[in-house]
Every structure is written in structure tokens, then in C-alpha cells.
Amino acid sequence: MRLPFLAAIATSFVAASFIAASFIPLTCAAAVRLPAILSEHMVLQRAVDTPVWGWAAPGEAVSVSFGDATAGTRAGADGRWQVRLDLRAVRADTLRVRGAANEIAVGDVLLGDVWLASGQSNMQKPLGERRGERPTFDHVAEIAAADAPELRLFKVARNRATRPADDVAGEWVRCSPEAVQATQFSAAAYFFGRRLQRELGRPIGLIDASVGGTRIELWTPGEAPAAPEHGVLYNAMVAGLAPFALTGVIWYQGESNVIDSDDGAAYAPKMAALIERWRAAFGRDLPFYYVQIAPHLYHVVRHAKVIDPESAARLRQAQAAALAIPGTGMVVTTDLADDLADIHPRDKKTVGQRLANLALAGTYGRRDIEPYGPVFRAMQVRDRRALLAFDHADGLFASDGKALSWFDVAGADGRWYPATATIERGMVAVASPQVAQPRAVRFGWDEAAQPNLVNGAGLPALPFHTDQPLPPAARR
Template sequence: MVLQAGQPVAIWGRADAGEKVTVRLAGQTLRTKATADGRWKVMLKPLKPSAAPLNMTAAGKDNRLTVSDILIGEVWLASGQSNMEKPFRNQPGQKDVLNAETELAAANAPQIRLFKVKKARSTTPAADVEGQWVITTPETLDASRFSAVAYVFGKRLHTTLNTPVGLIDSTWGGTRIEPWTAPESMAAVPTLKRYADVKPGQKVDGSDVSGLYNGMISPLVPFGLKGVIWYQGESNLMTAGEFPGGAADYTDKMEALIGGWRRVFGQDLAFYYVQLAPHLYHVVRPAQVVSPEALPQLWAAQTAALRIPHTGMVVTTDLVDDLSDIHPRDKVTVGQRLANLALSKTYGQKGLAINGPKFRDLRIENDKALIRFDDMGGGLVARDAKPLTWFQISGADGVWWPATATIAADTVIASNPNVRQPVAVRFAWDEGARPNLMNKEGLPALPFRSPRP
């Protein structure tokens, strides 16, 4: 087990009603009494990071529980659907992660501890989750089916910060965002009122509300966390044709999810997430996704969620080698990019590239569109040193034409001879887009569609 350093530590459990309980850990002794329903909780003072194993005892009237080999460090929760759930290898119906054997063989990391939450739905908040803490070895990482993204994330934190890291994997493939969200946080967002005050087990827009939150998130409270990493959205995209839940309100649903988790854990948790990868949804899944623009619309919704404080997003348009595979194999780079977000934004590490170029504004000069970007790092470049790809331009008639795009210092200049008076530009606005615009640090530009005048 790893307990979060630098913040009060909750220790809780059950006993007979009124039973006195004494907890001892790291030189602290706290006493309490179980409530009428048998619950008890104590709050330890913040602990300093330590790789030296500690023992904790909790003693009641007739029994004494000892928990050994406790480390103090950084604890992160990983959640979402199958791309976060994906282990390094042997996931049914999926290809192995790139370099899986090498990553597994090197996974001798006694200061990284893993907790895999057993899948569970519940119509009401569950009292506990099933799972156990294990020390990271090649065998435990493989046998636990632990998230490859989460492990790589944790490994980079551990090696950079030189502190113990605890990772909690609470994931379930093929799930929408609504079941992961606390019901009261849906009610707090005006556009999501239809999800409020539903009866336990009742479905709204074809999805149960809060079933996974009740079964796999709520029972973790009040375990101390530093933050959350999240990779989800494919199932919302693929059900958008039948029910609301695609791009239209996905930003608001992320706001509800994040706000609800922060409220129940009692702190402003860092929240870093992955933008969905390119995939030929409307080709591979035509019954579920009818337009190649459905994914870019969800990309835009995910980008808009950056308005939520203390969040960050990883872009993956450069990490896909097979557009027909909804589970891209490069999970190592995803985990590393998430870790760089945490190292920079949460831990204050300097000199890390964490964002790719992001659309700032558009200016029209004659028949050319001049596009400026934020987060250019050392400058704009083409990944393959070839002409820029996936820029399109349109005039007042709304017809989109492929654009010739070139880099001029901090600006991209786009044009097409068929568009004499351009009014709008879009970039990577297609589910199969793997554009080559990036900054010199190697991070891809975010897909965008400029506002129309």
C-alpha cells in the first residue's frame, strides 16, 4: 500500500456499535469510537514521503489488525474505458501494447504499488471495493491485468520524483461517462438536469446513471489521492446517433464528473485526460457513427473541457499506426505524456513540453488565411519535413476545400485558388486525420475548427 504524502490521511473501518478503536501509524496514535451503525474513522496528520516500510495497527475490544509494508508517496487514480483499461498484453480481441515484453520484463519496481479494482455496478453507493495492493514485478503487473497507461504514468513519476507511487486502476471497457458520474453532480450542471433525481437503476438516454461511480469510485472515498488520469469517450461517441451523449454535451458531462469526484474526495484533484485517438468509426462502425466529423466534434468537446481548472489533455493524433484499430498500441507514449502533465502542472517541474500548438486566432489577408497558435514551444514544424497536411479552408458558401498550408514563423498561412475570400479554416477535422503539424518539442497540434464570422 501507498498512502498519500503531505495531506491528512483517513483511516476507516467497521466495528461493533460504540466499540473503541485505536489506530497507530508512524508515531501517531489516534482513538475513536464506532458510531451506531458500526463505522469509524480517524484522520492522521500529514505524513512525509518515505520508502521505509511502515506498519499500522487498528485495535478494538477483542481483535487487532496489522497492515504492514506501507509506503508514503504519491497516489493516483486511473479510470475510464478500454483504452485506459488495456493491459500490456493478452487482452481478448486486442493487439498487445507496443514493446509489451520489454516493458513487462523491466517492471521490477518495489516502490510502485498497484491496486486493481474489481468491476462492479451498484444502484446505490457500495461500502467497499474488491482488490488488493501488490508490489510491482513483471509477474504481478501481467497477472493483475493492470492498465499499461497507468503503469507507465506511475513509473515516470517514480523515477523523476524519486518517491513511492501508488496506482489505483478503476476501469471498465465499453462504458460511457454517465455511469462514472455522481448523481448529485449531474444535477449541478444546468444542461444535465434530465439525469438528476432518477431512481436507482433507472436509465436515461440509454445509459444507467452513476452505476460505476457507486460500485467503483464512491467506495474508494476517503482514500487520499493526488490526482486522476482519465481516458474515455469512445462509447459516448458510438451511441450519439441513438441517444444524446456524443459531442453535444460531453464537455458538460466532464465538468459534472470532475466536479463530483473532487467534491467527494474533498479536494481539488488534478485531472489529466487523453483526447480520443483517430479511428475510422464511420467505416468500421457505420451503424453507430454515420459521419467522419463525429470524432472531431468530440475532440472539440474534450478540448473545451480544458476550461475546467487544474486539468490537462494529451493529444494522440500522432500515435496511431492502424486506423481500423480502436485500441492504438502505443500506450507508453500516452502514459509518458500524462506523466509530463502531472510533473509540470502538479509537481512544478520546469522545462517539460506538455502541450502541442493550439489554435489562437484567424486573420484574413486577401485570399489567404493566417492562423496563429498558442503553445508553440520552440516553434512550428512539420513532423516529416513535408508540406503541412489536413488544413481545409472555406468561403461564405460553407464549402470546404483542401488548403495549401505553409509555416511562416509563428503563423500558418492557408489558401486554395477556389476560395477567393476565405472566412474559416479547420484542421484535422476528420476521424482519420493524422496531421504532421507539431511544435519542435514533438507534440502534435490540436484539431480545431475556427469560428465563422
């Protein structure tokens, strides 16, 4: 069966002329118009100041209502208008917008929370089949179970633009087995939203704006014009969503900033710039939860571009350092790579659930959920051993029942040696016969590292390097 939104999704990738035309406000006709994100089957944020906007003839009077919430305004000289509605106590399912010559009725609207999901291919990866990739684990059963009428999906069509666009191409659909397949919706975002909807018992809207093989610069607005590709995905796929009211953002990206530019520490300020500018665009200090890149044999599989097996470790450290940005959280994925030669781990369910746990604890105040694995805090040296203290360290153990792995130790000469590590009274003791006086310890410091240290919640420890400690604000 061909669903009605299939054609829209398929043709939006090539209909650049139609998209460009849709961004031009109507100045001759009096017909009032709404952006694509304000459409049938959507979830509107239940908030005190939810924006509704669109276009009409310059100076045209526009009235907006959703149940008992009403507002009116006039279109500006550019034809754009905007109102804000208090939807905290409203009971309705139809948004009505009236202009001088027409009225728009947007039906099947739910009130709840809306999250924007973005990034590159590991966020883009769908539940089912996709050319060049293996499907997610148990994809047949997961797709069959994707009937969730209070979960709504909006897939933003891929596009690029040199200037911020006024609109995007896409439409809201009810979550169903047919919908997740037809839209090729992000698996990580789906599992994130499904857990939130079940835990909170309220409608959840998900917006998927993701493109594989893309650097963070392409998603960052306001970059220097000397770099013409910078911001082109933000301009076409995110700018036109603002000022839609969001609860927060989930983000999975970074692999291309290892492969294309070996960013290392430079990635942290790039993340800071992206988060600051997205928050400014949407007019809210949005929670921003993201995923640390997973283990992968970059310098083996992609040796023409990556020759250093520590390149990915340096980028992971930069991602961890970005936790100093207020309102952020990060998922560690060192335990989720099923094939080190494949840059796309298949377990997106755990990724989505861990992102949801960050949101449940950080945004929704769930104190019964531990969203973080062990995070290195301090080191002491006693009797030829380095004693490591961790935050989020209740119930430390080795996930596979074996000796702790991926600890290295160095002395004053700076040479690194594999170390033995044991758990003692809630700390980890690290030693090597080659190092009489430990000076530094590193953990999971390799592109393919899959260490086994976890806490009682079963969450993996954050990779670290004692010579590159995280700022206190970054230690969650």
C-alpha cells in the same frame, strides 16, 4: 507460478454475493475492519490529513497509529469510523488499528503519491495479451522490465451497483513482471506511474478502475433514477475508494459516447459533472488529466452506429472545451494510431508519458517540461490567406518532413476546400485557390485525421475549428 492475488482477482468478477456482504458494516461482532484499499503493500498519501477509516461495533473505541502519527475515535451508530493522520514527517511502514477485541497490522506500507486511473478500454488495455486486442508495442520487453518495488498497483475488480458501495474488491501488489500480467493492469496507467516514480524519486501508488465499452454516464454519480444504468460503475468501483487520499486522477474515455450517442458538444458538460462529483466524493480539488480520443474509422468499421465522419471530431472538440474546468489537462493522440481500423492504439507508453508530463508540469511544478502541443489562438486574413497564431508554438515543424496536412478553408459560402499550409515566422499561413477571402479554417476535423503539425517538443497540434473557438480558460 500462481501468485496469491490471482484467485482474488479472478473470483472477484463473479463473487457478487461476497462483495455485497463485505459492504455491510459489522454491528454485532466487535472486530474492527478496514476497507480493501487500506491493506498490505499500499501507498499512503504523504499529507497533513490522510484519512484512515473502517468499521467496528457501534460506539466502539478505535485507535490508529502509523509511526508517531496517532489518532483515536469511536464508531458511529452505523459502525463506521474515520480519523485523519498527519503523515508529512512520519517514518514508518506499518499501519496499526486497534479496537476493543482485535488489532490489525497493515505492513509494507509506503508513503508517497497515489493516482486513480479510470475510463474505458483504452485505459483498461493491459501491457500484454488480451482477448480480441493486439498487445502494446514491445510488450515482452516492457513486461520483463516492470520490476519497480516503489510502484504499487491496485486493480479494482469489475462490478456494478445501483447504490454507492462502501468498499471495493481488490488488493495492493508490488509492481513486477508477474504482477502486471496477473492483474492485467492498465498499460497507460503503468507507464504514467513509472515515469512519475523515476522523475520524482518517491513511491507511487496506482489504482486502476476501468471497464471497456462504457459511456461516461456509467461513471458519473448522482444521475437521474430514470436512467438505471447511470452511475453503476462509479457506485461499485469508485465510491468505495473514497475518502482515500489521492494526488489526482487520469482518465481515458469517450469512444462509447461517439458510438452509442454521438454526444458531440454535450460531452463537455458531462465531463464537468463527473469531475465535480468525483472531487466532492474525495473531498479534494483533484487534478484531472485526460486523453483525447484517437483517430479511428468509426463510420467505416462501425457504420451501423456511426454514419458521420465528423462525429469523433465533434467529441474531440468537446473534450478540448472541457479544459475550461480548472485543474485539468489533456493529451492529444492524433499521432498515435497505428491502425485506423483498430479503436485501441497500441502505443500506450507515449500516452502514459504524456499524461505524466501533464502531472509533472501542472501538479509538481516542473517548468522544464512542455506538456502541450500547439493550440490555436487567433486568425487574421491577409492577401487571400488565413494567418493562424498558436500558443505552445515554439519550433513549429512538420513531423514527417512533408507539407502540413489536414488544413481546410472556407469562404463566405461555407464550402470547405483542402488548403495548403506553410509555417511562416511562428505562424501557419493557410490558403486555397478556390477561396478568395478565407472566413473559417478547420484542422484535423475528421475521425481519422492524423495531421503532422507539431511544436519543438514533438507534441501534436490540437485539432480545431475557427467557428468553434475554445473559451480562453480552455487554452492551456
